Amino acid sequence: MMNRDSQREFQVLGKPTPKKDAPQKAAGRAEFADDISMPGMLHGKLLRSPHPHARIVAIDASLALALPGVRAVITGRDFPGVRYGNLPQTRDYLPLAIDTVRYIGEEVAAVAAVDEDTAEEALDLIRVEYEVLPAVFDPEEAMKQGAPQLHGQSPGNVSAHTESHFGDVEAAFAQADYVREDVFETQPVKQGMLEPHACVGLWDGFGKATLWSCKMSPYAVWRQLAMGLDIKPGDIRVVQTYVGGGFSGGKQEAMPMDFCALMLSKKTGRPVKLVHTMEEVLIIGHMRHPMKIWLRTGTTKDGRILAQHVKLLANGGAYSSIGGFSIFLAGAMINLPYRVPNMKFEADRVYTNNGFCGALRGHTVVQMCFARDSQLEKIAEDLAIDPLEIRRRNAIQDGDVTANGFRINTFAFDECITRVAEMSGWYNKKGKLPKYRGIGFGCGAHLSGARLMGHSASTAEMRMLEDGTVHLTTGSTDVGQGVETVMSMIAAEVLGVTVDDVHYLKVDSAATPLDPGTFGSRVTLFTGNAVKQAAEDICRQLAEVAGERMGVDPRDLMFFRHEIINRKDEKQRCSLKEIVRWGMFQQGRIFSGRGSYGYSEEKIDFRTGHGNLSPAYNPTACAVEVEVDPETGRVTVVGLWGADDSGTPLNPLAVKGQVIGAAVMSIGHALYENLIRVDGKVMNPSLRDYKMPQATDLPKLADFKHSNVITWEPEGPFGAKEAGQGAGTGVIAALANAVYDATGVRLTSLPMTPEHILFGMKRLQAQNRGQ
Amino acid sequence: MTYLKRLPRFEYLGPQSLAEVCGMIAGTSRDEVMLLAGGTDAILQMRRRERVPRRVIGLKGVAELDFVREQADGGLAIGAMTTLRTLLASPVVGRRYDLLRETAAQIGGNELRNVATVGGNIAGALPCADMSPALMTLGARIRLSSGRGDRWLPLEEFFPEFGRTVAADDEVLAEISLPPPASGGAGTYLKFHDRHSMDMTVVGVSAYVVRDERSRTFGDLRLAYANGAPTVFRAKRAEAVLRGRALTEEGLEEAAETACAESSPRTSWRANGEYRLELIRALTKSAIRQAWEKASSRQEARP
DSSP: OOOOOSSOOOSSTTSOOOOTTHHHHHTTOSOBGGGOOOTTOEEEEEEEOSSSSEEEEEEEOHHHHHSTTEEEEEEGGGSOOOOBOSSGGGOOBOSSOSSEEOSTTOEEEEEEESSHHHHHHHHHHOEEEEEEOOOOOSHHHHHSTTOOOSOTTSGGGEEEEEEEEESOHHHHHHHOSEEEEEEEEOOOBOOOOSSOOEEEEEEOTTSOEEEEEOOSSHHHHHHHHHHHHTSOGGGEEEEEOBOSOOTTSSTTSOOHHHHHHHHHHHHHSSOEEEEOOHHHHHHSSOOBOOEEEEEEEEEOTTOOEEEEEEEEEEEEESSOTTHHHHHHHHHHGGGSSBOOSEEEEEEEEEEOSSOOOBOOTTTTHHHHHHHHHHHHHHHHHHTTOOHHHHHHHHBOOTTOBOTTOOBOSOOOHHHHHHHHHHHHTHHHHTTTSOTTEEEEEEEEEEESSOOOSSOOOEEEEEEEOTTSOEEEEESOOOSSSSHHHHHHHHHHHHHTOOGGGEEEOOOBTTTSOOOOOSOTTOIIIIIHHHHHHHHHHHHHHHHHHHHHHHTSOGGGEEEETTEEEETTSTTOEEEHHHHHHIIIIIHOOOOEEEEEEOOOSSOOBTTTTBSOOOSOEEEEEEEEEEEEOTTTOOEEEEEEEEEEOOBSOSSHHHHHHHHHHHHHHHHHHHHTOOOOEETTEESOOSTTTSOOOOGGGSOOGGGEEEEEOOOOOTTSGGGBOOOSSGGGTTHHHHHHHHHHHHHSOOOOBSSOOHHHHHHHHHHHHHHHHHO | OOOOOSOOOOEEEOOSSHHHHHHHHTTOOTTTEEEESSOTTHHHHHHTTSOOOSEEEEOTTOGGGOOEEEOTTSOEEEETTOBHHHHHHOHHHHHHOHHHHHHHHTSSOHHHHHHOBHHHHHHTOOTTOSHHHHHHHTTOEEEEEETTEEEEEEGGGSOSSTTOOSOOTTOEEEEEEEOOOOTTEEEEEEEEOSSSSSOOOSEEEEEEEEEETTTTEEEEEEEEEESSSSSOEEOHHHHHHHBTOOOOHHHHHHHHHHHHHHOOOOOBTTBOHHHHHHHHHHHHHHHHHHHHHHHHHHHHHOO
């Protein structure tokens, strides 16, 4: 029947399509959570701990409650005391602290008042008596005996430990012609989303609680709210608003503000809104894990990797968030994009009295790729192998099964390398650029959604309206990356309608199907497959009616430009709308399609690390050219050229936006961004002092090129794979390699500040003089 | 915690004339009363509770403090409430004081320049202020007004220590006055920050060169620094190194070394003192060279 799974010409897909919500956003009409106003609505504010580690002895809110305009004050004792979190073994978070605070900025109490200023004034009137406890900020210190303990159930402050071993690392190192060890360090980096977290909670008088909020993964929030409030999930409704950037900066889970909006509403009977300031966004948890990565690699003399051994120490901050998976993923991704026949991975994520860490675009793959591709460049140099050649010699190929059990379908890594070499003019530049100008190469890989132990299946539902348009619902959210558009495109492709004929609704747990939501580059592949199925389901129903009416075998019908056509005799056709109406009005049919994609037939063993974590994997390569000012050490990024195998790009315009966005975030990570903390206190909690790159920090568009290496991924909907994260993974190493090429300074810790580069150059000059 | 809070409560006064302002601050202390110019620093200070004044006197209604005027002697008078945007748009500034234009253009973004004022940048007395080094090298004098009358003093004598000025509690910075640009004079302001886009100054160097056309030597040289010490300051010993000499690499090195010796930059989480010294060394040389080249090309371009 309507099987369009062949690489035929698309009707809708593959054409650069502007985001459907662009007009609303450009006109300022998109309603974000902070734009919501309800009759009688109150405004909430959160009181935060000034101490990195302290016991709460007593809280007296009487003065705050007496302030005119204050309607309610709540503390941790107003909640049932049930800890919530992502992974069952790491549930360590409370809606508000009850007896202990573990980082500066942790939420201690909340106020609802008639306006924001009154609520904030009331915060100053809450008297909290703390008994200050010794604090620890460095993970190595935290692991030592006698260090302050953050959580009773985690001796040694180890919040998560993971290890895996495939092949025989010791034997392989013994055989290796060449072995080297390096240590790399990375810094805390924030997501930098422009919309701060915001929510409105309403707990009606009949036990039903509704939260409107900018959530990436509303169902994860829904479940966590039920956990922390200790009520039935069915009594909670989560309604997604527009999301002004996510990057896993807290919008993927329930936050203290969400619990407090609901609890304050329960106390007051009024809707309550909470909005974080940008400063709050920057001081609270949710950031990329700072890491220390020890990496040992053994190769043959022609540069083939025989073994890699990694020890990783992650500074997790005060709570777990998704951190257990974060370090697991870092280990799993050692297996891509190079063949590593023997690998060993040992990692600890350690609690410290800092804001806690979790995911951020590229998750922990970014740090691993920085370490691995920086080291690979040193290996190439030591063995006198061309840096591109050493990558080709080790590149994973289609059909490979990695040591840890990743089954690779499509992986056009070689072609990515070749394209970048061409676009960047690599062979005309490497070693031939003027002094203080350099070019570097970096590679990485990503997965298209991870199969987790919990819930990983995506679902979609579609309902035909009488005018031939459809309502499409999934549990996945548009966080600015273009999900609304690409899901509508997939549905339109199958149904033979236009993108605008598909109405993609936001997630509302009362109406949309269950789905883990947006994270881990899963949406295009997982939800896309579900949407495709749902559309095919509707087509089947329509073909049945049309076949009957046209006297044709339904299997011969195809859907094309608002018509249903007999593929065997194309003159036989009728309009889609006619069939929809006939079915609805005359036969009383409901055209409703469903689809799901689980990809969970095989299990991953999270204890050993073995298993096929994702349905598809994508490689990336990039080259960066820099100029370094020899007087100040400042880096100018002159050009960036990247190539990715994102399968078949369904919306090339959105793919371009995603890959450039990912690359830009990595430039920020490499050169500028650093959440500076002194004794647990964030020193730069503003976007003035937390420095993200702006347009003038980036190469001009003429020197910022990207190429899609098009493959047809059998697991993807219409051949597609992820595009939003992989493209950023190779950039940091490429920059480090370029700085090295320009100056001879090899930086192994981030960010690569002008100061580090300048003093590195001075050390080299001193060494050269000494020789 | 010194994180941002809502604004503290204060009484707001909106005088319309300088005389009114002087009347309002007469007999008050700095802790009691705060003058508010553009507010780009002051509002943050209040929100961090670094300053909790009982009374805030907003100067934006005082029209007589908002002007850029050419003087009869060929000099320039700038009202303290002149915004950076007004300064940038002023034809005379563009034509005759491009060092000022160059400096103002490097401060913040458009939104900030629309409200930030020249007077506020100076009177805030922060070592990272960008306008002060440029104005100092242009030989700026400032007028302090009070109910007792006016007094004039060189800008370089305005900052006795970090965060302080020599202005008495009843005085307000009203005007900045510049002498006519010297023949053969040209200046440049080099502001360094890690990122290329708008950012806080790590080190700023203003160099003003008066080139003696006949002898092709430095007739005069003035150097002033942002973040080179606890206050903006002039490096007079470094200036003296090059006066009367031609431009040579050795001369530049020597001047830069001397400037470093005169500086005492601090270490903070923004940058280490050691690195700031390296910047002072490098930027001093570049700034002098660029100012010299500007002065030379102007002399050559002259008919």
